[in-house]
Amino acid sequence: MSQKDVQNRIASVKNIQKITRAMEMVAAARLRRAEQRISSLRPYAGAIRRMTRQAAAAAGGEVGSQPILAERDEVKAVGILLVTGDRGLAGAFNSQILRAGIRAAAEHEAAGRKVVFFASGRRGVSSLRFRGREPQGDYTGFSDRPAYANAREIAEDLMTAYVDRDVDKVEIFYNGYVSALSQVVRNETLLPLQQATLLEGGEGDEDGNSQDQPDHGHHALVEYEPDPADILQRLVPDYVEISIYRALLESTASEHGARMTAMRNASENAGEVIEDLTLEMNRARQAEITSEIVEVVAGAESLV
Amino acid sequence: MATKFRVEVLTPEGELFNDEVEMVSTRTEVGSIGIRANHTPLLGMLTPTELRLYKSDSDIVTLAQGEGYVQVSADGVLLLVEEAHQKGDLDVADLREKVRRADDAIAEAESGSEAERRARRDKRRAEAFLGVAGEGDAAAH
Numbered sequence: 001m002s003q004k005d006v007q008n009r010i011a012s013v014k015n016i017q018k019i020t021r022a023m024e025m026v027a028a029a030r031l032r033r034a035e036q037r038i039s040s041l042r043p044y045a046g047a048i049r050r051m052t053r054q055a056a057a058a059a060g061g062e063v064g065s066q067p068i069l070a071e072r073d074e075v076k077a078v079g080i081l082l083v084t085g086d087r088g089l090a091g092a093f094n095s096q097i098l099r100a101g102i103r104a105a106a107e108h109e110a111a112g113r114k115v116v117f118f119a120s121g122r123r124g125v126s127s128l129r130f131r132g133r134e135p136q137g138d139y140t141g142f143s144d145r146p147a148y149a150n151a152r153e154i155a156e157d158l159m160t161a162y163v164d165r166d167v168d169k170v171e172i173f174y175n176g177y178v179s180a181l182s183q184v185v186r187n188e189t190l191l192p193l194q195q196a197t198l199l200e201g202g203e204g205d206e207d208g209n210s211q212d213q214p215d216h217g218h219h220a221l222v223e224y225e226p227d228p229a230d231i232l233q234r235l236v237p238d239y240v241e242i243s244i245y246r247a248l249l250e251s252t253a254s255e256h257g258a259r260m261t262a263m264r265n266a267s268e269n270a271g272e273v274i275e276d277l278t279l280e281m282n283r284a285r286q287a288e289i290t291s292e293i294v295e296v297v298a299g300a301e302s303l304v
Numbered sequence: 305m306a307t308k309f310r311v312e313v314l315t316p317e318g319e320l321f322n323d324e325v326e327m328v329s330t331r332t333e334v335g336s337i338g339i340r341a342n343h344t345p346l347l348g349m350l351t352p353t354e355l356r357l358y359k360s361d362s363d364i365v366t367l368a369q370g371e372g373y374v375q376v377s378a379d380g381v382l383l384l385v386e387e388a389h390q391k392g393d394l395d396v397a398d399l400r401e402k403v404r405r406a407d408d409a410i411a412e413a414e415s416g417s418e419a420e421r422r423a424r425r426d427k428r429r430a431e432a433f434l435g436v437a438g439e440g441d442a443a444a445h
Contacts, residue, residue: 040318047314047384051373054347067418148316148386156422163418225334225348231373234349241386245316 003288006281010274017270023089024263030144031180031256038177038249045242052198052235058228063198066236068159071192072168077114079136079158079167080105081190083174083247084124085255086143093175093183093258094123100185101173102131116167120154120248136161146252151245158244159237162191174247175254181261183254186247193239307341310380311357313367313388320388321357321365328381329356330369339374339381346376350385352432368394368436370429394437402430 056063063069082101084094105115119125120139128135137157142150161167169191176186224231306326313321328339332348339346355369372385406427413420 037317041316043319044314044316044384047375047382048373051347051375051384058347151316152386160418160422164414222345222347225332225337225346228347230333231347231349234371235373242316 003281003284006277006284010277010281013270013273013277017267017274020263020266020270024260024267027256027260027263028180031253031260033145034249034253034256035177038246038253041242041246041249045246048235048238048242049198052232052239054222055224055228055231055235056199058222058224059232063195063232063236066233067163068191068193068237068240069195075113075168077116077167077169078105078108079116079118079161079170079191081118081120081154081158081170081172081244082124082128083172083251084119084121084127084143085251086122086140088123089262090255090259091262093255094121094127096185097173097175098124098127100187102133104171104173104187105133116161118154118158120150121251136166143248143252143255146245146248148241148245151248152241155237155241155244158191159240167191172244172247174251175258177250177253177257180257183258186250188243188247190240190243193236198236198239309341311383312380313355313357313383313385315385315388320367323357323359325357325359326361327356327358328383329358330374330383332374337374339376343376343381345378346374348374350374350383352429354432354436355383355385355388366391366436368433371425389433391436394433396434396437396439399430399434399437399439403427403434406430 052063080101082097084097088094101117105117108115117128117133117135118137118139119128119135121143122140125135125138125140137154139150139154158167158170162170169189172186172188172190174186175183178184308324308326311321311323311325311328312319326340330337330339331351331353333351334348336353337348350369350372352368352370355367357365357367359365368389368391369383369385370387372383375382375384406423409423410420410427413423
């Protein structure tokens with residue numbers, strides 16, 4: 001390669017590096033916002049949990065029999081929700097969800113169960129289609145900034161499918177957010193909803209226990225509009241919506257974290273390439289100088 | 305001047321309002337409700353409507369409120385809503401489209417199915433938001 005060619009290559013790699021650096025910075029800013037949105041959900045989720053406890057206590061200590069709580073004796077069809085991103089360039093972020101989901105689907109099918117896919121994020125939807133697995137529900141265009149209404153739409157589709165007996169179980173696969181550097185594939189059962197998850201533990205209710213437990217006597221004085229049992233009819237499905245919303249938010253944070261890491265690696269790689277090319281360019285320049293000197297010396301000698 | 309009390313409006317996307325008010329006007333499954341200071345403890349299920357928070361007679365904060373819950377206790381009033389929008393943020397064309405899609409879904413759904421119940425909820429919400437946007441009557445036709 002001549003000196004000029006190497007110079008051109010260095011310039012183009014530097015441009016790539018500028019782009020990957022900018023993408024890294026954008027991802028870092030979006031990651032911070034996504035982290036904030038995860039913490040914004042906590043007070044709401046905690047308050048819903050406290051209200052559920054209060055309504056359940058008023059309704060006689062039970063959350064009642066709701067179709068989404070009912071476990072099926074025989075699971076003939078399984079719904080699998082894959083949470084991916086709308087865009088790529090984020091390392092293994094999308095592919096590890098698809099791999100986990102498709103492996104789970106193969107296991108269900110080997111056991112004679114039908115699998116129905118649901119997917120959020122363009123990457124998940126298009127990969128499923130490519131594999132000939134048309135998702136029954138596809139949800140795209142919000143993976144950068146999911147709203148609660150997006151989660152509600154997905155939750156309602158899944159609950160409708162469960163209650164109307166299209167599926168007997170629903171699982172979710174998403175990238176759980178651990179830190180900017182670490183995201184893990186999480187697999188949870190969304191439906192049937194476990195009674196235990198409604199009334200015990202969970203985030204945001206550290207203060208809830210102490211506040212609500214001692215005053216059983218005052219429940220009698222509380223007015224309910226409508227009856228506590230009817231309020232529970234809607235509080236319980238909220239858990240599915242909140243679970244999905246939290247998964248969408250964690251997935252978004254994970255996506256930005258993964259992209260930040262991927263872009264940082266790309267920038268570092270570009271830096272190494274630039275170093276190598278600079279060395280090569282210096283060598284090419286040195287070679288040119290050497291050959292010029294040789295020519296000059298040879299010319300001078302012939303004059304003597 | 306009326307006694308003031310603390311009101312918090314909380315959505316999954318964060319806190320929208322946290323201030324002292326004289327009165328809250330909203331709607332539960334049972335009907336319209338106005339809450340003033342020292343109201344009986346209450347747990348209610350909210351339906352989509354226009355939520356009005358009266359900081360004073362002339363200073364009123366208005367929001368389009370989706371489904372949710374209201375809890376009245378000695379500490380004040382907590383409104384948990386799935387979604388709440390400023391009047392100006394409502395997209396009338398989008399809401400009309402939602403009403404239309406919900407109508408289609410109701411026509412398509414088996415009567416008594418979960419799909420039908422859900423479409424009715426979607427329709428009710430979109431119509432209530434149209435009402436808040438001042439387009440309620442147009443939507444009815």
